[in-house]
Amino acid sequence: MARFALCLGIYGVENFYGGAPSSIVQVVQQAEHAGFDQCVMTDHVVMGERLDRYPYGQFLTPPEYQWWEPMTTLAVIAGVTKTIQLSHGVLIAPLRSAVLLAKQAATLDQLSGGRLVLGVGTGWQREEYAASGIPFRGRTRRLIEQIKAMKTLWREAPACFHGETVSFERIYCKPFPAQANGIPVWVGIVASEENIEWMAEITDGWIPIQQDPAAYGPAIQSLRRRVEAHGRDPRHFAVRAQVQPQFDSDGKPDLERTLQTIPSMLKAGVTHVEILPCVFVRTPEEMDAFMDRLSRVKQEFGA
Numbered sequence: 299m300a301r302f303a304l305c306l307g308i309y310g311v312e313n314f315y316g317g318a319p320s321s322i323v324q325v326v327q328q329a330e331h332a333g334f335d336q337c338v339m340t341d342h343v344v345m346g347e348r349l350d351r352y353p354y355g356q357f358l359t360p361p362e363y364q365w366w367e368p369m370t371t372l373a374v375i376a377g378v379t380k381t382i383q384l385s386h387g388v389l390i391a392p393l394r395s396a397v398l399l400a401k402q403a404a405t406l407d408q409l410s411g412g413r414l415v416l417g418v419g420t421g422w423q424r425e426e427y428a429a430s431g432i433p434f435r436g437r438t439r440r441l442i443e444q445i446k447a448m449k450t451l452w453r454e455a456p457a458c459f460h461g462e463t464v465s466f467e468r469i470y471c472k473p474f475p476a477q478a479n480g481i482p483v484w485v486g487i488v489a490s491e492e493n494i495e496w497m498a499e500i501t502d503g504w505i506p507i508q509q510d511p512a513a514y515g516p517a518i519q520s521l522r523r524r525v526e527a528h529g530r531d532p533r534h535f536a537v538r539a540q541v542q543p544q545f546d547s548d549g550k551p552d553l554e555r556t557l558q559t560i561p562s563m564l565k566a567g568v569t570h571v572e573i574l575p576c577v578f579v580r581t582p583e584e585m586d587a588f589m590d591r592l593s594r595v596k597q598e599f600g601a
Contacts, residue, residue: 301600302560303335303570304592305538307387310576312364314585319366325575325585326375326382332593336383336415337375338538338572339368343393346425353422354507369402376410384410387538387572388419388486388505392440393430396464397471400448404475412476417505417538418445419486438487439463442496445483449500452480484536489517498524503536503569510542511559515566522567538570539563543577553578553591560599 306329308322315321326337342365349357372384384406391399407414420437421427427434443461450459452475456468475481484503487493497504498521506514514537522532541563544555556578560571573592579585 300564300569302564302568302596303383303538304333304596305336305338305385305570305572306334307338307340307540307572307574307576309340309387309574311579311585313576314579314581317364319371322366322371323375323378327378328585328589329592330379330382332589333596334382334592336385336538336570337372338385338387338417339366339371339389340387341365341368341389342421342423342426343367343390344426344429346423346429348423348425351423369406372414373406373409376406376413380411381413383413383415385415385484385538386417388417390421390426391418391444392420392437393426393432396444396447397451397466397469399444400451400471403448403481404452404471404473407475407477407481408473410476414475414477415482415484415503416448417484417486417503419505436463438493441485441487442500445485445500449480449483482536484538489514489521494521494524497521498530498535499528502534503538505538509540511539511562511566511568514539518567536569537567538572539568540572540574551578553588557595557599560595564599 311325312319312321329337345361347361368386368389376384403414403416420441424434440463443463447459447464450457451471455470455472457471458467459465482502484505485497485501486505504521508514518537522535525532525535541556542559544552546552563571575585575588579588
């Protein structure tokens with residue numbers, strides 16, 4: 299069976315510690331000790347009230363939910379951890395200036411010793427774009443140019459880039475990232491044929507929204523074929539997917555049954571398995587037991 303990286307979804311963990319944001323840091327430290335390879339933060343800059351427009355089913359949190367800003371929070375986490383990678387699921391990149399995000403990411407990568415994986419996407423809520431003064435229409439084009447521009451800034455000084463939404467001539471954006479080949483950029487977006495083409499050309503990984511390996515498996519194979527067609531090694535193209543929660547007859551989440559789905563994920567081509575404690579945990583004591591159980595998962599299901 300294939301090796302895989304184990305990823306902790308941070309979303310909601312503070313709710314089991316009285317809402318204290320410091321608990322996020324403590325849980326990631328605990329996860330690092332348990333052998334997790336990566337922590338993952340979700341992003342919303344602001345939220346409007348039209349949650350009914352969420353395109354992937356029911357949106358589970360109210361508009362007033364506290365969304366901690368990912369780059370800031372990950373910087374704090376970086377200061378108290380040593381090995382765990384820092385990532386997003388996903389950062390709504392088009393809401394941020396391309397050059398500023400490039401600088402923030404490179405700085406965090408340097409301060410963390412090369413541990414950043416930039417997980418980006420376009421988001422879904424029009425109100426978030428309107429409040430940020432960014433057009434909702436054309437957000438995918440903006441994301442594509444943003445990725446290209448950031449990768450240019452991470453390797454060239456002076457750097458030049460000319461696109462429809464971002465353009466610069468002979469500018470310097472230092473420091474460069476600590477990672478010699480630049481910061482890996484993974485994208486959480488629907489794997490349409492059009493999206494697969496540009497992802498295979500310019501990105502380093504995919505974050506499917508679906509949780510069923512049967513749903514995203516064919517797209518992984520298509521992506522890796524297109525990666526190879528672009529002259530890149532498909533073995534280095536990452537895929538991070540969330541486990542699909544399984545439930546017992548009473549409707550309670552069943553952690554053991556859920557973990558048994560990992561082999562099917564790996565067979566589909568997943569390289570990074572993400573699990574959210576908030577699905578299975580309700581108290582700090584349960585978090586301890588959760589971490590203890592997950593500390594053995596890679597040995598049980600990996601090569």
